[in-house]
Amino acid sequence: MTLDMRMTSFQRQHLLEHLFCGDGEEHGAVLACGIARTDHGVRLLVRQTFLAVDGVDFVASEHAHRALSARFVAETSDYCQEHGYAWLSVHNHGPGDSVGFSDPDRRSHRRLYPSLEQYIGQPVGALVFADRAAAGEVRLDGRVKPLRCVTIVGDRIEHMYPHQPSSLTRTSTCYDRQVLLFGARGQEILRDMKVVVVGGGGAGSIVCLQLARLGVGELVVIDPDRVSVSNLSRIPGASRLDALARLASSSWPIARRVAARFARPKVRVIGREARRANPTGIYRGIFGDVMSSEVARELASADFIFCATDTMASRMLVNVVAHQYLVPAIQLGTKVPVSRDGEVGIIHLAVRPITVEAGCLDCAGVISQRLLHNESLRPEERQRHRYIDDPDVPEPSVITLNMEVAGRAVTDFLFMVCGLHHRDTSMLHEMYEPRERELTPTRFQADPMCSCCSTCEHSRFALGDGRVLPTRW
Amino acid sequence: MTSPEQLTGAVAVGIAELREEFDTTDVVATGDGGARVTVARAPLPPSLTLSHTWVGFVIPYNYDEVQVYGHFVPADLLYVDGRTLMGPGLQAGQTWEERPAIKISRNSPRWHAGLDSAASKLIQVLQWLGERQ
Numbered sequence: 095m096t097l098d099m100r101m102t103s104f105q106r107q108h109l110l111e112h113l114f115c116g117d118g119e120e121h122g123a124v125l126a127c128g129i130a131r132t133d134h135g136v137r138l139l140v141r142q143t144f145l146a147v148d149g150v151d152f153v154a155s156e157h158a159h160r161a162l163s164a165r166f167v168a169e170t171s172d173y174c175q176e177h178g179y180a181w182l183s184v185h186n187h188g189p190g191d192s193v194g195f196s197d198p199d200r201r202s203h204r205r206l207y208p209s210l211e212q213y214i215g216q217p218v219g220a221l222v223f224a225d226r227a228a229a230g231e232v233r234l235d236g237r238v239k240p241l242r243c244v245t246i247v248g249d250r251i252e253h254m255y256p257h258q259p260s261s262l263t264r265t266s267t268c269y270d271r272q273v274l275l276f277g278a279r280g281q282e283i284l285r286d287m288k289v290v291v292v293g294g295g296g297a298g299s300i301v302c303l304q305l306a307r308l309g310v311g312e313l314v315v316i317d318p319d320r321v322s323v324s325n326l327s328r329i330p331g332a333s334r335l336d337a338l339a340r341l342a343s344s345s346w347p348i349a350r351r352v353a354a355r356f357a358r359p360k361v362r363v364i365g366r367e368a369r370r371a372n373p374t375g376i377y378r379g380i381f382g383d384v385m386s387s388e389v390a391r392e393l394a395s396a397d398f399i400f401c402a403t404d405t406m407a408s409r410m411l412v413n414v415v416a417h418q419y420l421v422p423a424i425q426l427g428t429k430v431p432v433s434r435d436g437e438v439g440i441i442h443l444a445v446r447p448i449t450v451e452a453g454c455l456d457c458a459g460v461i462s463q464r465l466l467h468n469e470s471l472r473p474e475e476r477q478r479h480r481y482i483d484d485p486d487v488p489e490p491s492v493i494t495l496n497m498e499v500a501g502r503a504v505t506d507f508l509f510m511v512c513g514l515h516h517r518d519t520s521m522l523h524e525m526y527e528p529r530e531r532e533l534t535p536t537r538f539q540a541d542p543m544c545s546c547c548s549t550c551e552h553s554r555f556a557l558g559d560g561r562v563l564p565t566r567w
Numbered sequence: 568m569t570s571p572e573q574l575t576g577a578v579a580v581g582i583a584e585l586r587e588e589f590d591t592t593d594v595v596a597t598g599d600g601g602a603r604v605t606v607a608r609a610p611l612p613p614s615l616t617l618s619h620t621w622v623g624f625v626i627p628y629n630y631d632e633v634q635v636y637g638h639f640v641p642a643d644l645l646y647v648d649g650r651t652l653m654g655p656g657l658q659a660g661q662t663w664e665e666r667p668a669i670k671i672s673r674n675s676p677r678w679h680a681g682l683d684s685a686a687s688k689l690i691q692v693l694q695w696l697g698e699r700q
Contacts, residue, residue, distance in 0.1 A: 385629075407629065407633075410629070410632060410633070411629075414632060462676070463633065463634045463636070463674060463675055463676055463677075463678045464634075464636060464674045464676070466629075466632075466633045466634075467627060467633055467634055467635075467636040467637070468636075470601070470627035470628060470629050470633050471625060471627060472597055472598070472599065475597065475603075475625055541677070541679075543679050543682065544679070545632070545679055545680035545681050545682075551681075552679075552680070552681025552682060553681070554680075562575065562576055562577070564575075564577070564628075564629035564630075564632040564633070565628075565629065566599045566600060566628050566629070567575070567598075567599055567600040567628065
């Protein structure tokens, strides 16, 4: 059971500018954190930062060099108790890539935190920062646990540890060529990640195989569909036997129904290929709907999510999880409009990173409330609402377009987690129009009242388990 | 009779707000956490012949991230000048709980979860109905 913390790159910058303001002194703050408990462990998600004013909130102490004032502790702990947040004090030591608590720090934790935990009813603890390192201790369910790392979620995904982790001296020879780009440490980062891919269709299946080949340690794929004959042109590794093609193409309706009912689930086909690509990785295929509450829980413990579906509801859910649990994500898809008379319109391949820095799908205007409502109705309700004037005609889907968009999305993921983008590279949403060979970045304003990415009171931002996900029962 | 356990927390809150705002509200769970709701006596603007009417709509399971869209009112509702409810956003020939109905389609493209609600949307829809020419 691990204990981690997540904060946005904006929050880290805000905090470190306060702690390392250039005077060489210690400074203090308090973090109010949402909490996410999963099978993998506990994550503390920074919701709000309270900076302690020197000489007022952060004062000389008889037990330590300086400490948070009693009034500041009382005010911030009241706030956390009222909202159900974990409470963590923060101070800094000198700059460097290694940091730890001093003996006076630990004595003060032992004195203060048991009663504070009892009062707040949530985890209570402390962090100490160097400019490139962070260490923490948290009282959780009455026991003190060390914080494994602080993950910074932004255009880059970074980790702050108490000490720089020593890298593997050797990686598997099958990774020799890619390690030349991102190093053994990059390979380790990929090995330690849990990546969830929502949607195992044309684009999602290719994303999965690329992630498996890269050496991602734990890959989870969620899809409710079985392989059909029409999928064989674009799901790598899918066979006619998987689709029960002979039955599916029979003129006998019962045979076609049997094929539709017993063809292999897409997640199993992807699993077979992923295990071939990475025999040491963990693969889990979930043959189900991400909109069910049990399946959606998988997203909360992910380190990264790909959304490769064509439904508004799953797009909305991934956007919610990305902000509520601070899990970086990328939404990807192709749009190939064809008119009734067969004329091909403007083709769009979209890659949309979802982080607080990159932006939220809702603010970007790519979540249609009207379609979302229509999709959310049960079939009989849809019938009653007469949403039948737009029949379910499949759009074109071509493996080359799927590979293009999947490759762009996985490259963005790889560069985000391995720190390969240039420092000033922004993770803007991108639209690629293959007929014009034109790549267009999309800019949009974040909505200050957004219920996902803003920090206003009604927002889900960093609440973790503190807000129920919008899923079906 | 629908018990609160059949509804998601957000849907239950949305219905409680509706009950605070309007006289009587019948609720039938849809089985996935959402509800079919009929407000029995919703006040109508003075431009319509009746002072109150029933209004039916579905609150989806993923409310309040998702808007309430599609409100059903009686098919025989008229404006005081004798006009029937026709035009963009209005769809005749519908039914709600087996009653002849007109469907009102008012989209909220910038729906804000936590700020917008089933009750506020219903008020906006009724207001729009009264103000349209």
